Amino acid sequence: MTDKNKGKPKATAQGATSTNKTKKSLVKVVVVEDVGKWVSPSAKQEFYIDESATFPTINFEIDTQEPPPYAWKWSISWDAKVGTREGGSRGKKLKTFTESGTFDSNDKKWTADVNKKVVGGKLTVEVTAGASKFKRFVIIKGKNPSEQSVKDLLATISDVKGFEKIITQESHFKNFINSDGEPIVAFDGGYGLTQMTTPAPTYMQVWNWKENVKGGCSLYQQKQKAAKAHLGQSKRTYTDEQLKLETWSRWNGGSYHVWDDKTKQWVRNDNILCDTETGNIGWDMTKEDNKDKTEADLHKRDKGEYKKPPAKKDRKWTYTGICYADHLNQE
Numbered sequence: 001m002t003d004k005n006k007g008k009p010k011a012t013a014q015g016a017t018s019t020n021k022t023k024k025s026l027v028k029v030v031v032v033e034d035v036g037k038w039v040s041p042s043a044k045q046e047f048y049i050d051e052s053a054t055f056p057t058i059n060f061e062i063d064t065q066e067p068p069p070y071a072w073k074w075s076i077s078w079d080a081k082v083g084t085r086e087g088g089s090r091g092k093k094l095k096t097f098t099e100s101g102t103f104d105s106n107d108k109k110w111t112a113d114v115n116k117k118v119v120g121g122k123l124t125v126e127v128t129a130g131a132s133k134f135k136r137f138v139i140i141k142g143k144n145p146s147e148q149s150v151k152d153l154l155a156t157i158s159d160v161k162g163f164e165k166i167i168t169q170e171s172h173f174k175n176f177i178n179s180d181g182e183p184i185v186a187f188d189g190g191y192g193l194t195q196m197t198t199p200a201p202t203y204m205q206v207w208n209w210k211e212n213v214k215g216g217c218s219l220y221q222q223k224q225k226a227a228k229a230h231l232g233q234s235k236r237t238y239t240d241e242q243l244k245l246e247t248w249s250r251w252n253g254g255s256y257h258v259w260d261d262k263t264k265q266w267v268r269n270d271n272i273l274c275d276t277e278t279g280n281i282g283w284d285m286t287k288e289d290n291k292d293k294t295e296a297d298l299h300k301r302d303k304g305e306y307k308k309p310p311a312k313k314d315r316k317w318t319y320t321g322i323c324y325a326d327h328l329n330q331e
Contacts, residue, residue, distance in 0.1 A: 036134030078121025141181025
């Protein structure tokens with residue numbers, strides 16, 4: 001038999017990769033992420049959502065002699081990996097946020113408009129122009145607002161008195177880690193300035209600090225409404241200070257006050273002893289494992305498990321809104 005392709009060049013797919021021919025060998029496959037000739041932007045160029053939460057101007061333009069129309073396709077994605085402090089490495093990936101779109105155009109240029117949303121991550125753009133293919137990606141990061149800008153926004157929203165203390169505690173008025181330009185992500189799925197967890201924030205609420213604050217304020221208002229209902233039941237009265245503590249406690253989880261029939265007033269639930277070296281960890285002193293022990297005894301026993309908590313059913317300590325509220329009140 002003769003080789004019909006002998007002497008002829010082999011066809012290769014544009015943007016494809018190759019492997020070796022050794023059976024059972026390990027091969028690193030490299031995916032080509034840049035295809036075709038582009039006028040702009042530069043490959044892997046970085047852009048920033050600015051301090052006012054404005055999406056950057058990114059002009060994509062292909063260099064081609066092919067006639068229109070041109071088929072455009074774009075996608076932006078971001079892997080949300082745990083990270084809460086400057087200089088620290090990102091940890092476990094919690095989820096991937098994505099947006100995408102397609103359109104046809106007679107223009108070789110497109111100013112990126114990702115569904116009119118302010119989001120970041122890896123923006124990939126592909127264009128088909130006749131027989132030609134184009135592909136390029138850029139990176140979009142975020143810059144933090146000033147503390148005063150956040151406070152100015154809070155001043156325009158009703159029924160959020162005391163919320164600035166929560167933002168201070170949760171993020172110190174930062175939505176992004178400066179060293180990598182990505183949003184703060186806590187191990188429990190808390191995102192950005194307000195550490196939104198439940199309900200889970202949208203892509204835009206994670207990357208647009210203004211939307212993050214508005215979403216957090218909406219939740220705070222719900223917690224405050226529940227606090228008022230609890231404290232005002234049976235036409236009972238309460239002070240502004242009690243409302244503040246009850247709202248803070250419910251933000252982190254659970255009620256702060258119990259009704260004292262003897263004094264006919266709301267009092268702190270003293271069944272909870274707090275670890276004052278932490279922000280929201282304490283012990284239910286009605287549990288047999290914790291009875292007749294001091295804070296020092298309990299801290300020494302349990303501190304090794306704070307970073308890697310065991311299953312709740314085995315845990316002798318607890319995250320509690322009561323301790324969270326006490327901590328905020330002392331700051």
